[in-house]
Amino acid sequence: xxxxxxxxxxxxxxxxxxxxxxxxxxxxxxxxxxxxxxxxxxxxxxxxxxxxxxxxxxxxxxxxxxxxxxxxxxxxxxxxxxxxxxxxxxxxxxxxxxxxxxxxxxxxxxxxxxxxxxxxxxxxxxxxxxxxxxxxxxxxxxxxxxxxxxxxxxxxxxxxxxxxxxxxxxxxxxxxxxxxxxxxxxxxxxxxxxxxxxxxxxxxxxxxxxxxxxxxxxxxxxxxxxxxxxxxxxxxxxxxxxxxxxxxxxxxxxxxxxxx
Numbered sequence: 001x002x003x004x005x006x007x008x009x010x011x012x013x014x015x016x017x018x019x020x021x022x023x024x025x026x027x028x029x030x031x032x033x034x035x036x037x038x039x040x041x042x043x044x045x046x047x048x049x050x051x052x053x054x055x056x057x058x059x060x061x062x063x064x065x066x067x068x069x070x071x072x073x074x075x076x077x078x079x080x081x082x083x084x085x086x087x088x089x090x091x092x093x094x095x096x097x098x099x100x101x102x103x104x105x106x107x108x109x110x111x112x113x114x115x116x117x118x119x120x121x122x123x124x125x126x127x128x129x130x131x132x133x134x135x136x137x138x139x140x141x142x143x144x145x146x147x148x149x150x151x152x153x154x155x156x157x158x159x160x161x162x163x164x165x166x167x168x169x170x171x172x173x174x175x176x177x178x179x180x181x182x183x184x185x186x187x188x189x190x191x192x193x194x195x196x197x198x199x200x201x202x203x204x205x206x207x208x209x210x211x212x213x214x215x216x217x218x219x220x221x222x223x224x225x226x227x228x229x230x231x232x233x234x235x236x237x238x239x240x241x242x243x244x245x246x247x248x249x250x251x252x253x254x255x256x257x258x259x260x
Contacts, residue, residue, distance in 0.1 A: 037216045045217035046224060052206075053225045059202040061229060063119055063191035064184075067126020068233075071134050071183045074127075076176065079138030093139075100132050104193055112198040122194030122202070129190035130183035137182070141175025142168060177241040184237050188230045203229075 019039045025031070026038050033041065046053070082089045104125055111121035145168050153163050195204025203226050210219035 034214060034216065037220060041217045042220040042224070046221040049218060049221060053203075053222060056201060056203055056206050056222075057225055057229060059119065059122075059199075060188070060191050060195065060204065060226070063122035063194060063202070064126050064187045064229070064233065066119070066123035067128075067190055068130050068180075068184050068187040070123065070127040071130035071187065072180060075131050075134030075179075075183075076138050079135045080142060082135070083139045083142035089139075096132060096135060099128075104128055104190065105196070108193055108197040111194070117198050117200070121198065122191045125194035125197075126187040126190035129193070130187035133182040133186065134176070134179040137175045137179025138172065141172030144175070145171045173241075173245055177237065177245070181234055181237050181241075184233045185230045188226065188233070192226065 022036075023039050026036060078092070082092055108121065108125050111124050115121050115124070149167055149171075150163060153167055158166070191202070192204040192207070195202040196208060199205045203222050206222045207219055210216070210222060
């Protein structure tokens with residue numbers, strides 16, 4: 001029983017329970033399959049179309065990784081710039097907040113007009129959705145460093161680079177990774193948004209095609225693949241976080257739980 005309730009298996013038990021409840025609800029309320037397909041039909045479609053779904057997942061994955069990489073490469077330096085300069089913060093931060101109020105679906109067609117139907121519009125859409133969480137979390141992380149700690153380091157002769165590497169960056173890393181974990185999941189959404197607007201490949205294209213033909217099992221199967229991709233990318237970022245921050249309190253808590 002203890003192995004069954006291991007933390008790693010709990011999500012699978014929850015998914016199984018939700019599938020059973022899904023099937024029961026369809027049977028009890030007699031929901032027609034053209035509205036909500038039964039779980040078994042989705043599983044069958046998932047296995048039947050797996051080669052096609054795997055092939056179509058790759059363009060979405062490339063666009064997601066590209067947008068996420070841009071979010072990290074551009075977002076972290078901009079956030080540091082904002083955190084260290086009140087003047088820059090007063091100019092740039094409100095503009096970033098304003099940019100997030102613009103629906104990405106509304107401006108995504110412009111990217112297709114400007115950059116064509118290749119991967120670039122999808123990468124830009126993924127970047128726009130994943131950029132803001134990285135900036136907000138990183139700014140919060142660098143601003144949360146105690147001034148007394150910095151003053152103590154300076155009094156002991158530490159220069160600016162050493163203060164950054166030994167105090168500011170380690171203190172901000174948990175917040176940075178929090179933003180990255182949110183960013184990588186939003187980048188998946190952004191890539192699909194870009195595929196909705198203009199694409200002949202990718203999971204977004206599969207979803208559009210399934211919607212047009214009312215193939216709900218295929219639509220749900222594509223959503224399952226999309227969700228799996230988001231979960232795997234989230235876990236990869238989390239593993240990198242644990243590798244870089246074994247000293248952090250959250251990791252020590254995980255170790256205590258595992259050994260309890």
